Amino acid sequence: MSPVLAGVLQLLALLVALGLSYRPLGDYMAKVYSSEKHYKPEKWVYKAVGANPSVEMRWPAYLRGVLAFSAVSVLFLYLLQRVQGSLPGSLGFVSIDPDQAFNTAASFVANTNWQSYYGEQAMGHVVQTGGLAVQNFVSAAVGMAVAVALVRGFARSRTGELGNFWADLVRGVVRILLPISVIGALVLVACGAIQNFSGIHEVGQFTGGAQQWNGGAVASQEVIKELGTNGGGYFNANSAHPFENPNGLSNLFEIYLILLIPFALTRTFGRMVGSLKQGYAILGTMAVIWLGFTALMMWTEFSHHGPAFDIAGGAMEGKETRFGIGGSSIFAVATTLTSTGAVNSFHSSYTGFGGGITMLGMQLGEIAPGGVGSGLYGMLIMAVIAVFIAGLMVGRTPEYLGKKIGTREIKFAACYILVTPALVLGFTAASFVLDTPANSMTNSGAHGFSEILYAYTSGANNNGSAFAGLNADTQWFNSTIGIAMLLGRFLPMVFVLALAGSLAEQTPVPETAGTLRTEKPLFTGLLVGTIMIITGLTYFPALALGPLAEGLAA
Amino acid sequence: MNNSVGNTGRVLWAGLRALLVLTLVCGVLYPLAVIGVAQLAFPGKANGSEVTDASGRVVGSELIGQTYHLPLKDGEETASADLKWFQPRPSNGLGANSVNTQYSIILSGATNRSGDNADLIKWVTDAKAAVIKDNSTAGYQVRPSDVPADAVTSSGSGLDPHISPEYAKLQVHRVAERNKLTVAQVDELVAAHTDGRILGFIGEPRVNVLKLNIALKDLVAKG
Numbered sequence: 001m002s003p004v005l006a007g008v009l010q011l012l013a014l015l016v017a018l019g020l021s022y023r024p025l026g027d028y029m030a031k032v033y034s035s036e037k038h039y040k041p042e043k044w045v046y047k048a049v050g051a052n053p054s055v056e057m058r059w060p061a062y063l064r065g066v067l068a069f070s071a072v073s074v075l076f077l078y079l080l081q082r083v084q085g086s087l088p089g090s091l092g093f094v095s096i097d098p099d100q101a102f103n104t105a106a107s108f109v110a111n112t113n114w115q116s117y118y119g120e121q122a123m124g125h126v127v128q129t130g131g132l133a134v135q136n137f138v139s140a141a142v143g144m145a146v147a148v149a150l151v152r153g154f155a156r157s158r159t160g161e162l163g164n165f166w167a168d169l170v171r172g173v174v175r176i177l178l179p180i181s182v183i184g185a186l187v188l189v190a191c192g193a194i195q196n197f198s199g200i201h202e203v204g205q206f207t208g209g210a211q212q213w214n215g216g217a218v219a220s221q222e223v224i225k226e227l228g229t230n231g232g233g234y235f236n237a238n239s240a241h242p243f244e245n246p247n248g249l250s251n252l253f254e255i256y257l258i259l260l261i262p263f264a265l266t267r268t269f270g271r272m273v274g275s276l277k278q279g280y281a282i283l284g285t286m287a288v289i290w291l292g293f294t295a296l297m298m299w300t301e302f303s304h305h306g307p308a309f310d311i312a313g314g315a316m317e318g319k320e321t322r323f324g325i326g327g328s329s330i331f332a333v334a335t336t337l338t339s340t341g342a343v344n345s346f347h348s349s350y351t352g353f354g355g356g357i358t359m360l361g362m363q364l365g366e367i368a369p370g371g372v373g374s375g376l377y378g379m380l381i382m383a384v385i386a387v388f389i390a391g392l393m394v395g396r397t398p399e400y401l402g403k404k405i406g407t408r409e410i411k412f413a414a415c416y417i418l419v420t421p422a423l424v425l426g427f428t429a430a431s432f433v434l435d436t437p438a439n440s441m442t443n444s445g446a447h448g449f450s451e452i453l454y455a456y457t458s459g460a461n462n463n464g465s466a467f468a469g470l471n472a473d474t475q476w477f478n479s480t481i482g483i484a485m486l487l488g489r490f491l492p493m494v495f496v497l498a499l500a501g502s503l504a505e506q507t508p509v510p511e512t513a514g515t516l517r518t519e520k521p522l523f524t525g526l527l528v529g530t531i532m533i534i535t536g537l538t539y540f541p542a543l544a545l546g547p548l549a550e551g552l553a554a
Numbered sequence: 555m556n557n558s559v560g561n562t563g564r565v566l567w568a569g570l571r572a573l574l575v576l577t578l579v580c581g582v583l584y585p586l587a588v589i590g591v592a593q594l595a596f597p598g599k600a601n602g603s604e605v606t607d608a609s610g611r612v613v614g615s616e617l618i619g620q621t622y623h624l625p626l627k628d629g630e631e632t633a634s635a636d637l638k639w640f641q642p643r644p645s646n647g648l649g650a651n652s653v654n655t656q657y658s659i660i661l662s663g664a665t666n667r668s669g670d671n672a673d674l675i676k677w678v679t680d681a682k683a684a685v686i687k688d689n690s691t692a693g694y695q696v697r698p699s700d701v702p703a704d705a706v707t708s709s710g711s712g713l714d715p716h717i718s719p720e721y722a723k724l725q726v727h728r729v730a731e732r733n734k735l736t737v738a739q740v741d742e743l744v745a746a747h748t749d750g751r752i753l754g755f756i757g758e759p760r761v762n763v764l765k766l767n768i769a770l771k772d773l774v775a776k777g
Contacts, residue, residue, distance in 0.1 A: 248757015306669020
């Protein structure tokens with residue numbers, strides 16, 4: 001069997017697996033977020049939190065919950081790293097410097113998991129397992145909560161109430177993320193991922209001497225890192241490290257975990273707004289972009305244009321033998337079209353166009369299928385914009401799901417889509433105006449530019465993957481990428497929740513013959529076009545200087 | 555004003571308590587439970603898939619690549635490959651521990667060089683020349699087109715335990731000559747240690763270098 005055919009078959013297997021879990025998981029999540037019932041252990045948690053989970057919140061209260069919980073999380077994680085040197089179970093690792101500790105805390109709370117540190121030689125058990133892995137769960141649950149609040153905004157009328165943040169947060173963790181993680185972690189261990197507390201120890205070598213390894217709770221962190229579209233690796237090599245991703249099967253399983261919840265949430269959306277077809281239209285949009293990007297990536301990586309790859313006879317630099325080009329390309333697209341940012345191969349050593357595809361995937365806003373929660377609300381914002389554009393074309397007040405998209409709504413949507421490009425392009429430009437940031441580049445020319453563009457694209461979009469040649473552990477990059485990650489995560493959430501509140505207050509308008517049918521394939525086409533045009537207009541000049549210049553020269 | 559400050563304080567306090575409770579659940583109970591089950595059900599794998607040689611000595615992990623070098627000679631900066639053994643992929647991205655120097659932990663990583671990077675072009679060119687030179691024997695000449703891509707490129711982790719079956723076959727003549735075995739014997743050894751795709755289509759065909767070298771050592775010992 002040729003590697004290309006094997007790659008296509010792996011993609012098909014992935015489609016089948018995702019298809020099989022789509023309905024049950026999507027319906028289950030709709031039930032989780034609609035249920036009136038609180039389980040016993042959940043009641044204990046609410047008691048400890050001191051919150052009544054049955055109280056409905058309007059959008060400002062919901063937002064306060066999101067921001068307060070996240071602010072406390074950043075501070076807690078920052079302090080945990082700052083005192084690491086004095087904590088037990090830290091394997092003798094020292095405390096993390098202030099700028100790096102801020103960057104890492106912001107990164108994990110913002111569901112980005114950008115890492116300017118080297119996992120295996122900087123973080124002990126307490127920070128990895130008790131700090132970073134916890135944020136993998138809760139930052140994902142926060143994203144899902146905000147998405148569900150927006151869906152409730154569409155589903156509810158003449159109220160303004162969006163649900164209870166604490167209930168959504170706790171249920172997301174306890175009823176969705178934890179059960180899947182327990183099973184998934186054991187699957188990964190069965191494949192060969194490690195799960196122990198051995199710490200730093202020596203293991204003999206074939207030719208004599210010994211290797212030093214850092215062992216820890218890797219599988220339990222790996223599974224939530226993919227499932228919660230987080231992406232922060234236990235080891236520096238992330239999911240390319242054999243202890244995180246031991247074989248072809250674990251590789252496919254990890255890609256499945258990345259895509260599982262983001263795709264299934266479109267079913268949850270359809271269920272909650274009372275029209276499964278509306279969910280399918282959104283799913284269709286996500287699937288078209290995802291499959292298109294994967295096909296393009298496989299094509300460019302298998303055809304391997306570039307001087308070094310031509311000499312080598314293949315684009316295997318930065319890729320593992322057990323995954324090959326196919327398994328690496330599928331992973332790279334899945335991780336950058338979601339907010340994951342885990343890597344099983346190093347994007348900086350992809351072909352010029354391949355690197356461009358990973359960047360463009362993030363620049364779309366990570367909506368195909370996007371991060372857990374953030375993918376759905378990002379895509380719904382795009383749907384609002386698409387409906388608005390369609391409305392302009394025929395001269396009608398646009399509606400989506402029975403709600404008028406008026407001045408107020410379109411302002412919130414427009415603000416949402418402006419935040420990340422402003423952060424990405426502004427900080428990238430600033431890095432080149434200043435003297436020192438450019439010293440961090442490993443590669444020169446177009447690829448050097450791409451390293452910095454990639455870093456801010458990844459940070460502001462909460463992806464966390466990197467063209468890792470860039471030495472990002474400097475005060476400039478730690479601080480500015482930290483700020484980009486926080487603003488790129490929480491400012492859009494403000495606009496999403498404000499939009500949700502505004503929608504929930506409306507009286508629904510009845511469907512007429514003139515209503516745009518947003519459940520039809522025509523709308524899916526319109527939505528794909530809108531996404532491509534908006535992103536293309538925003539980022540094309542920057543992409544032309546980086547990956548396009550590199551790809552065309554090869 | 556006072557009211558809103560008090561309100562913000564209350565929400566922050568609730569946030570902190572929520573974080574602490576969820577830290578207990580997700581950061582303590584969950585990983586411990588997984589460790590417990592993993593250590594009972596898959597002790598070998600959960601602890602790093604260590605492998606032993608014929609004498610029972612632990613010689614590494616079947617998942618972590620190693621180097622097979624000659625001892626460093628005086629005046630040499632980098633040890634040269636011990637051509638008696640099958641050689642792994644290059645690992646130019648592997649880092650040395652720089653943060654906490656009380657340890658010498660292997661720092662996994664890639665080169666992150668782009669396709670048009672001058673360093674990468676030189677590494678690949680040099681590696682290709684070396685592979686051709688090292689593996690050509692009196693009766694067997696390696697052609698440049700025979701060298702597979704994995705033989706001259708570094709992996710993502712720098713710890714790739716595998717090479718492609720093509721690269722293993724390329725090394726057969728050299729390994730046979732250096733160990734005074736027949737080509738057929740070594741061919742058979744490589745065939746026995748070549749793993750196909752899982753279920754026929756998942757992942758790529760590969761040869762585990764450590765396991766292959768252990769088997770080679772046994773074969774040589776048996777004569």
